[in-house]
Amino acid sequence: MVRVTDIKDGVLNLSNARRVDNSTFVEFSKRHTPKIGDIVLSRVGSYGVPALVESDELFCLGQNTVFIIPQINSQLVYFFLRSPNCQQQIEKFVAGTTQGTISLQSIKKIRVPIPLYSEQITLASEISCVLRKTQSLEIIYRQKIAALKELKQSILQKAFTGELTADTPKTAKQEMAA
Numbered sequence: 001m002v003r004v005t006d007i008k009d010g011v012l013n014l015s016n017a018r019r020v021d022n023s024t025f026v027e028f029s030k031r032h033t034p035k036i037g038d039i040v041l042s043r044v045g046s047y048g049v050p051a052l053v054e055s056d057e058l059f060c061l062g063q064n065t066v067f068i069i070p071q072i073n074s075q076l077v078y079f080f081l082r083s084p085n086c087q088q089q090i091e092k093f094v095a096g097t098t099q100g101t102i103s104l105q106s107i108k109k110i111r112v113p114i115p116l117y118s119e120q121i122t123l124a125s126e127i128s129c130v131l132r133k134t135q136s137l138e139i140i141y142r143q144k145i146a147a148l149k150e151l152k153q154s155i156l157q158k159a160f161t162g163e164l165t166a167d168t169p170k171t172a173k174q175e176m177a178a
Contacts, residue, residue: 001017001018001019001020001024001025001028001059001060001061001062002014002017002040002059002060002061002062002065003017003018003062003064003065004042004043004044004045004046004049004062004064004065007040007042007046007049007050007051007065008049009049010049010050010051010052010078010082011051012040012051012052012053012054014055014057014059017059018062020060024060025058025060028060028061028062029058029060029061032067032069033058034053034058034059034067035053035056036053036054036055036056037052037053037070037074038052038053038067038068038069038070038074039051039052039053039067039068039069039070039074039077039078039081040053040061040065040066040067040068041065041066041067041068041081041107042064042065043064043065043066043101043102043103043104043107044063044064044096044099044100044101045064045099045100047090047094047100047101047102048081048086048087048090048091048094048102050068050078050081050082052074052075052078066104066107068081068107072112072114072117072120073117073120073121073123073124075124075127075128076115076120076123076124076127077112079123079124079127080112080113086110086112089109089110089111090102090106090110093106093107093109093110
């Protein structure tokens with residue numbers, strides 16, 4: 001059973017999803033059984049977070065999540081749901097002070113731009129490409145940050161053990177002048 005906590009950063013993670021017995025599964029999935037290309041959207045707490053269903057593993061939804069079954073390119077709808085334009089629309093519909101909630105009726109009111117079919121495929125492909133490149137760059141930068149932190153720790157360690165001195169090596173120009 002998928003809960004809001006199983007949707008993080010646009011990814012549906014079923015590894016920690018609550019396991020339910022068969023009768024509960026049947027009860028909670030009688031309206032819809034998930035299919036690849038469906039979208040799960042969180043409605044309470046961390047509301048408005050979409051996740052694209054990318055596997056055929058069976059699951060049902062808990063109370064605070066909802067299926068969106070796209071009538072157009074599902075990747076494009078997913079990308080739109082993550083966009084600032086859609087998130088602004090969602091914010092306008094949120095109710096509740098303790099835990100923000102977006103109702104099913106409000107979700108139905110979200111205005112999704114629908115380009116021509118040929119443009120849907122092109123846009124989804126281009127956005128996917130940019131997203132992959134962005135994720136790749138993010139990994140590289142995280143590695144660089146980790147390496148810099150390691151270097152900093154190494155320098156601090158040398159400074160505290162007396163291995164680091166204020167004497168700096170002379171440049172070639174300084175050596176020639178001497």
